[in-house]
Amino acid sequence: MHIRDNVFIVSGGASGLGAAAVRMLVEEGGRVIVADLQQEAAQALIEDCGPAARYVPCDVTSELDAHAVAQAAQEDGPLRGLVNCAGVLAAERIVGRDHPHLLETFERVIRVNLIGTFNMTRVCAQAMAHGAPADDGERGVIVNTASIAAFEGQIGQAAYAASKGGVVAMTLPIARDLARHAIRCVTIAPGSFETPMLSNLKSESQQALAMQVPFPARLGRPSEFAQMVRSIVQNVMLNGTTIRLDGALRLQPK
Ligand SMILES: NC(=O)c1ccc[n+]([C@@H]2O[C@H](COP(=O)([O-])OP(=O)(O)OC[C@H]3O[C@@H](n4cnc5c(N)ncnc54)[C@H](O)[C@@H]3O)[C@@H](O)[C@H]2O)c1
Numbered sequence: 001m002h003i004r005d006n007v008f009i010v011s012g013g014a015s016g017l018g019a020a021a022v023r024m025l026v027e028e029g030g031r032v033i034v035a036d037l038q039q040e041a042a043q044a045l046i047e048d049c050g051p052a053a054r055y056v057p058c059d060v061t062s063e064l065d066a067h068a069v070a071q072a073a074q075e076d077g078p079l080r081g082l083v084n085c086a087g088v089l090a091a092e093r094i095v096g097r098d099h100p101h102l103l104e105t106f107e108r109v110i111r112v113n114l115i116g117t118f119n120m121t122r123v124c125a126q127a128m129a130h131g132a133p134a135d136d137g138e139r140g141v142i143v144n145t146a147s148i149a150a151f152e153g154q155i156g157q158a159a160y161a162a163s164k165g166g167v168v169a170m171t172l173p174i175a176r177d178l179a180r181h182a183i184r185c186v187t188i189a190p191g192s193f194e195t196p197m198l199s200n201l202k203s204e205s206q207q208a209l210a211m212q213v214p215f216p217a218r219l220g221r222p223s224e225f226a227q228m229v230r231s232i233v234q235n236v237m238l239n240g241t242t243i244r245l246d247g248a249l250r251l252q253p254k
Contacts, residue, residue, distance in 0.1 A: 001134065001141050001233050004029030006080035007073050008233075011035045011060050011120050014042035016195030017145060018085030020222030021229045025083075026052045028230065031076045035060070035069045035120075036086065060086045060116030066123040073124075078131045082124040083143045083229055084117045087163075089197055091156040106159040113163035117144055121174060121185070129181040136236060137182055143232050144171060144187040148244060151189070152251040164189070168242045175240030184239040186232045191246025193220040214248040 008025050012018035014036035025032045026049045034042045035058035042055040056072045058065040073079045090109045094101045121142055128140030146164040153161025167187055174185040192198060192209040198219065199206070210219045228245050232238050 001080055001136075001138050001236070003230070003233060005031075005077065006134075007031045007033070007077045008081040008083065009033045009035055009069055009073050009079065009120070009124060010083045010085060011058065011069075011116070012084070012086030012145075014038040014045060014055075016085070016197055017190065017193060017222050017225045018083065019045050020226040021083045021085060021143075022053055023049060024223075024226035024230055025081075026050070030081075033069060033073045033076070035065075060084075060120050061111050063119065063123075066119050069120075070123050070127040074127055078134075079124060079127050079140065080131075080134065081141045081143070081233055082120060082128075083145075084120055084167075085145050086112065086116055086120075087145060087197075088112045089200075090159050092159065093156050094158060101158065106162075109159040109163050110166070113160070114166040117167050118170065125174075125178055125181070125183055128183050129178075133182055138184070138236055139181055140183040141233050142174070142178075142183065142185040143229050144185070146187050146189045146242060148189050148191050148246050148249065148251055150242075151244075154251050155254045171242055172240045179239075184236070186238050186240070187242040188225065188228055188232070189242050189244045189246070190225055191220060191244070191249040193222060193225060195222060212249055212252065213246070216247055218247075220245065220247065 010022045013022045013034035032053045034055045046053040058069045146167040149161045150164035150168045171187040
């Protein structure tokens with residue numbers, strides 16, 4: 001799929017990996033809807049990006065918001081891509097000091113990371129399916145963001161790993177389902193990346209994570225995530241799979 005003159009939605013686009021994807025898509029000549037809860041961060045980003053990017057407030061768990069974002073995108077031209085980056089992290093042990101793992105935490109993480117990804121996917125795929133195909137016959141591409149925690153969840157990550165495992169598991173059925181509409185679906189499973197999500201961890205934990213990466217022995221850069229998004233969008237043979245982007249990191253139990 002060409003990026004130039006096509007319209008893309010980036011959920012969670014106000015920060016971190018999503019913001020890097022927004023910048024890349026704008027640099028490549030695309031038009032981008034930043035769909036996020038964080039208005040201030042999104043406004044700052046779109047001011048930086050210029051008129052090719054605009055902000056539409058969105059909670060990815062809301063059906064109404066998903067429809068509003070898809071509609072806004074279609075006003076700008078044919079919707080050709082969705083990059084699902086919205087996500088939340090949670091760390092909680094199953095057996096706590098005073099109480100078991102809160103069900104509420106588990107439900108919140110599944111709701112945003114898994115159900116939110118599916119909600120945006122279903123609504124945007126419907127919009128893409130109704131568009132005319134591009135020159136190469138392709139109608140659209142969906143890029144999801146899982147995590148290597150889908151494969152090696154750490155202690156305290158039962159909810160997060162389950163949510164990302166769900167994203168990995170639904171990638172192939174979504175790709176198979178949408179193949180008849182010429183829409184692809186590919187998931188990226190990042191290792192540890194330098195974003196506001198990780199900066200909430202203690203600096204020792206961040207350093208420990210960076211040291212565990214075999215090569216390069218550092219945290220990933222959001223621009224490297226965006227580079228992978230660009231490859232997926234542009235390479236029509238990438239479909240129905242999950243790509244690890246982790247410098248060979250295999251997460252340890254803690
Ligand atoms: N940073 C990492 O090391 C890392 C590793 C693996 C996977 N990931 C995944 O990458 C994605 C992006 O993470 P990040 O590191 O850029 O984090 P981030 O916190 O910088 O960005 C996440 C964005 O998602 C938005 N968001 C959260 N809940 C939302 C909702 N309900 N509706 C709309 N927007 C919502 C936030 O406002 C924020 O702008 C997440 O799905 C995360 O799980 C990150």
